Amino acid sequence: VIDSTKIASLRAAFQGRLITAPEEQAPFLFDWRKRWKGRALAVVQPDTAQDVASILRWCNATHTPIVPQGGNTGLVGASTPDPSGTAIVLSLARLNRVRSVDAINNTLVAEAGCILAQVQQTAAAHSRLFPLSLAAEGSCTIGGNLSTNAGGVQVLRYGNARELCLGLEVVTAQGELWDGLRGLRKDNTGYDLKHLFIGAEGTLGVITAASLKLFAQPAAQMTSLAALRSPTHALGLLTLAQKHLGPALTAFELMSRNCIELVLRHIPAAQDPFSAQHPHYVLLEASDAEGQDHAQARFEAMMHEALEAGLIDDAVVASSLQQSAHLWALRENITEAQAKEGKNIKHDISVPISAIDRFVEQTNATLEQRFPGIRMVVFGHLGDGNLHYNVSPAPGVDPEQFMQQEPEVNAVVYEAVARFSGSISAEHGIGLLKRDTNAALKSPVELALMQTIKRALDPLGLMNPGRVLPTAESLR
Numbered sequence: 154v155i156d157s158t159k160i161a162s163l164r165a166a167f168q169g170r171l172i173t174a175p176e177e178q179a180p181f182l183f184d185w186r187k188r189w190k191g192r193a194l195a196v197v198q199p200d201t202a203q204d205v206a207s208i209l210r211w212c213n214a215t216h217t218p219i220v221p222q223g224g225n226t227g228l229v230g231a232s233t234p235d236p237s238g239t240a241i242v243l244s245l246a247r248l249n250r251v252r253s254v255d256a257i258n259n260t261l262v263a264e265a266g267c268i269l270a271q272v273q274q275t276a277a278a279h280s281r282l283f284p285l286s287l288a289a290e291g292s293c294t295i296g297g298n299l300s301t302n303a304g305g306v307q308v309l310r311y312g313n314a315r316e317l318c319l320g321l322e323v324v325t326a327q328g329e330l331w332d333g334l335r336g337l338r339k340d341n342t343g344y345d346l347k348h349l350f351i352g353a354e355g356t357l358g359v360i361t362a363a364s365l366k367l368f369a370q371p372a373a374q375m376t377s378l379a380a381l382r383s384p385t386h387a388l389g390l391l392t393l394a395q396k397h398l399g400p401a402l403t404a405f406e407l408m409s410r411n412c413i414e415l416v417l418r419h420i421p422a423a424q425d426p427f428s429a430q431h432p433h434y435v436l437l438e439a440s441d442a443e444g445q446d447h448a449q450a451r452f453e454a455m456m457h458e459a460l461e462a463g464l465i466d467d468a469v470v471a472s473s474l475q476q477s478a479h480l481w482a483l484r485e486n487i488t489e490a491q492a493k494e495g496k497n498i499k500h501d502i503s504v505p506i507s508a509i510d511r512f513v514e515q516t517n518a519t520l521e522q523r524f525p526g527i528r529m530v531v532f533g534h535l536g537d538g539n540l541h542y543n544v545s546p547a548p549g550v551d552p553e554q555f556m557q558q559e560p561e562v563n564a565v566v567y568e569a570v571a572r573f574s575g576s577i578s579a580e581h582g583i584g585l586l587k588r589d590t591n592a593a594l595k596s597p598v599e600l601a602l603m604q605t606i607k608r609a610l611d612p613l614g615l616m617n618p619g620r621v622l623p624t625a626e627s628l629r
């Protein structure tokens with residue numbers, strides 16, 4: 154039932170784009186994995202930060218919950234509303250201007266709804282690099298990237314979204330506009346408030362624009378896919394690559410054979426560059442400041458030593474941008490291919506890099522013993538100690554039945570994460586998916602501090618309620 158009085162009141166407060174027709178609202182109401190589906194009072198699409206402030210003031214006056222949404226590619230159920238139909242979805246899609254580029258200061262100011270790929274292209278047009286890079290970059294937004302503190306494939310060299318942000322413009326939960334768009338590398342003037350909003354998953358305020366760090370573009374890049382026997386061999390290769398390449402090593406991605414098989418099965422253009430099958434693969438990329446010959450010589454020396462040392466069994470090195478794109482397609486299509494394959498259980502864990510092989514070996518063994526035939530779809534940012542430790546049902550097992558075992562599968566994985574002093578969410582966030590597990594695992598002191606911050610910045614509890622932190626109702 155549409156609350157027409159409330160919608161008329163919202164329309165009086167905000168004259169911009171307001172979506173109420175169910176068929177037009179539909180794409181905003183379920184998440185990328187189609188795991189959570191909700192309802193909304195309305196979807197609002199402001200054009201300016203001032204519009205966002207008006208909407209939030211109206212929400213305060215009417216006690217209406219707000220679910221900020223960027224590209225809706227999040228994987229933890231944080232960007233879609235609950236089924237009550239009482240919240241508005243605040244889509245930032247139309248706040249999509251790059252406001253300025255300062256090539257000398259190496260900064261760019263982008264509005265929250267800018268698509269990540271658009272920001273990368275704008276930086277490139279000024280001969281600069283914006284290094285945040287992830288498979289969803291064609292649809293995720295800067296606001297979403299910062300709100301989830303996104304990682305991606307170049308964290309190893311450039312850091313995650315938090316480290317790429319110098320300043321923010323934010324509309325507070327009460328509807329005030331804070332201009333914190335400083336482009337400074339040094340600024341010790343009290344609490345660094347931007348860090349509260351980064352990674353907050355829309356629970357503390359709405360990011361409307363960000364000042365982002367740019368870097369020099371690399372003069373040359375080398376991409377290679379190495380085939381190897383185990384994550385232990387991958388760790389050996391990582392150490393060797395860092396010794397040879399130092400900070401020039403920009404990506405180091407591990408994939409188990411099951412990942413490659415899923416991509417080959419579901420992504421039509423994908424090709425296995427090797428004639429034999431291998432248990433594991435590492436996609437490495439190096440960015441060189443000095444040029445192609447220098448890059449190639451260093452890279453080949455490193456790969457030669459890796460072969461000699463028995464760390465890798467085979468390798469292909471891309472000799473063109475097109476070949477590099479083909480290798481990357483194997484890595485970047487895993488999430489998509491796994492979604493096409495059907496329901497699966499996802500984990501986004503991190504452990505100290507040195508423990509990652511033991512984590513995989515021990516956790517695989519426990520899961521394979523408890524859930525015979527379970528398929529380990531393990532891939533991710535090995536260079537950051539972060540794996541997407543996903544599992545798919547054994548062939549022939551009913552996916553719905555498999556999903557019912559999620560709590561038991563999670564218990565095995567999270568026990569192992571705790572044993573290795575790791576994290577249950579390295580880069581995707583908490584959202585709804587891991588809210589209760591996170592609350593159970595955090596120390597009471599840490600949880601209470603988080604709740605104090607939430608109450609201070611969002612006293613009415615309107616910002617993305619029930620995401621990240623449990624609510625009074627969810628605890629009942």
Ligand SMILES: Cc1cc2nc3c(=O)[nH]c(=O)nc-3n(C[C@H](O)[C@H](O)[C@H](O)COP(=O)(O)OP(=O)(O)OC[C@H]3O[C@@H](n4cnc5c(N)ncnc54)[C@H](O)[C@@H]3O)c2cc1C
Nearest residue numbers: 223224225226227231294296297298300303304354355360
């Ligand atoms: C194929 C695929 C690959 C992926 N690979 C990676 C990866 O390698 N690394 C990684 O970190 N993530 C990855 N992700 C997850 C996802 O893309 C990121 O979390 C991304 O940063 C989300 O951006 P978005 O604009 O889609 O945000 P949304 O999904 O719309 O929102 C995510 C969260 O941010 C909040 N939010 C959005 N915009 C704002 C705003 N302006 N102000 C306040 N809160 C806001 C939402 O309320 C929600 O809590 C992947 C996802 C897919 C589908």
